[in-house]
Amino acid sequence: MRTSKIAAGIAFAALLAVSSACGSDDSDDSSAAPSGRAALPSGTAADGSMNPVTVGFHNLEGGSISLADVRLGFEAGVKYVNEHLGGVNGHPLKAIACKTDGTPEASVNCANQFVEQKAVLAVQGADFGADAMLPVLKSAGLAELGSFPLTPGMDTAVGDAYFMQGSAEEGYAANLVQLKKLSASKVAVVMVDNPTSHETYDKVISPAAVKLGLETKVFYVPAQSDWTVQSATVLAWGPDAISTYVAADALAAVPAFRSAGFSGHITAGSNTEIIPQLDPSVLDKVLFSAPYYLPEFADIPAEVRGDIDAFAEYTSGLPKDGSVTQRQTGFYTALMAAQLLRDVGTKTDPLTAEVVHAGVKTWKGDRQPFRTNGWDCSKPSWPGTTACGTGNVYATPGADRTLAPLPDQPVDISAVLP
Structure with missing residues (x-):
């Protein structure tokens, strides 16, 4: 592994x-x-x-x-x-x-x-x-x-x-567990195209999805992408949730999916720096993760x-x-x-x-x-x-852009352990 x-x-x-x-x-x-x-x-x-x-x-x-x-x-x-x-x-x-x-x-x-x-x-x-x-x-x-x-x-x-x-592996698996808890069944995984991403999908994400009964498809994108094109390609598959691993392009990727008509959950990792730069309507159902509760979290x-x-x-x-x-x-x-x-x-x-x-x-x-x-x-x-530890905390921005943790945090990944 x-x-x-x-x-x-x-x-x-x-x-x-x-x-x-x-x-x-x-x-x-x-x-x-x-x-x-x-x-x-x-x-x-x-x-x-x-x-x-x-x-x-x-x-x-x-x-x-x-x-x-x-x-x-x-x-x-x-x-x-x-x-x-x-x-x-x-x-x-x-x-x-x-x-x-x-x-x-x-x-x-x-x-x-x-x-x-x-x-x-x-x-x-x-x-x-x-x-x-x-x-x-x-x-x-x-x-x-x-x-x-x-x-x-x-x-x-x-x-x-x-x-x-x-662990690193847990972070990828927890993402899927959280989406499953939110009733996702068909998850598009968007990753920068490099050998690491290919191996991560094959060794961690795909096996975890199988254990959860999730259908996934990975979309590898260039380091700097035309997100109008990429979002259309991803949405043509018909996902009901999207996991993004494109930290440098998060500010472009998230609004592109919304502009293309996607209204489901999008996970954006720890890239909370994009929150003040996006309209609250774009941020609806966008999930951010952290290893622990952050000072700016509500509740x-x-x-x-x-x-x-x-x-x-x-x-x-x-x-x-x-x-x-x-x-x-x-x-x-x-x-x-x-x-x-x-x-x-x-x-x-x-x-x-x-x-x-x-x-x-x-x-x-x-x-x-x-x-x-x-x-x-x-x-x-x-x-x-x-x-030694386990458990990521997922949160989503409200209308005032304040991050509110989702219920039942941190995420329990025991069901997807190898």
């Missing part, structure tokens, strides 16, 4: 999600710090007299792509952990921040720094050179933890790397509301023109790293890299930050991957 092509293709899609998924990224700070949020309950600060627990944090902040807001969110999360959550069983949480530029050499340099400075865990924000770190981390007994693997090696390094969101579950409020409070001082989505990813990752260290550290103090590496293999919990469901690192949530 596992191939590097599928993992690499999803890596690019995931980067788009991290870097541009939030429609409010370049607006005011209302989504990051809603005026009606509740005051945070009193918390407990870490004990500054105790030795810190050190992790190494590596993140892409050089080269042609820079995701500095992931780091800023991570740092805000560490501050929240230390000021409000008691640190790591009283110990302050400390991070060695190391910037990468997408090259293997930069990531290896970070890995060496983490080993030399005796970090007990390597934590990834987003790093396209991360696969090169694996031999260094493994030789030092350091486990890798992150939100989503952007590279094939990290995606398949079972036993050495752990990522808290659902956020009560158990998640506190996480959103904490995130808003601890990122309220950051520049308003940054990416809320990137910051939430970093904040989430910091909280999960601290939770792992607390859970493992209840039995061993002081913590060591070897203890953390052994402990994460059986680590599980009831609820992740910004989610309603838990995680289990004792077995991959999709076979052959390093995913």
Whole structure:
């Protein structure tokens, strides 16, 4: 089942999600710090007299792509952990921040720094050179933890790397499960024409559709398409739902299908940046997905509301023109790293890299930050991957363009597991 092509293709899609998924990224700070949020309950600060627990944090902040807001969110999360959550069983949480530029050499340099400075865990924000770190981390007994693997090696390094969101494969399968729940029976799958897309459809999407009893047909399109032509071709097949995997062309594709007369559900991935640019009538029945509840969602579950409020409070001082989505990813990752260290550290103090590496293999919990469901690192949530978590949240814009989560979220993909 596992191939590097599928993992690499999803890596690019995931980067788009991290870097541009939030429609409010370049607006005011209302989504990051809603005026009606509740005051945070009193918390407990870490004990500054105790030795810190050190992790190494590596993140892409050089080269042609820079995701500095992931780091800023991570740092805000560490501050929240230390000021409000008691640190790591009283110990302050400390991070060695190391910037990468997408090259293997930069990531290896970070890995060496983490080993030399005796970090007990390597934590990834987003790093396209991360696969090169694996031999260094493994030789030092350091486990890798992150939100989503952007590279094939990290995606398949079972036993050495752990990522808290659902897997790449799950994202494709969840799309079909959600459409099935909305009574779809004939789904057109629109993908950019490249080897990754062909393999993804054959290995993941088509088998999942068979298990769900869905009829699907894939339409491969050029990287830059004439969507008047493409929409006519797709609709000639007569689908009652459309799944699009054309992130760069989402703004053109969605209105083209509507202009051609299609009124059914369209899934548009994490490309919520198109919402402010389209008329609400075009957005009716357009579905967007996220790994967890976003600050701009309406009707956020009560158990998640506190996480959103904490995130808003601890990122309220950051520049308003940054990416809320990137910051939430970093904040989430910091909280999960601290939770792992607390859970493992209840039995061993002081913590060591070897203890953390052994402990994460059986680590599980009831609820992740910004989610309603838990995680289990004792077995991959999709076979052959390093995913500990599962569950995507689907939402659709209302008349005011506010995203409202659909019922029964996150999506349960157990019926389509291989």
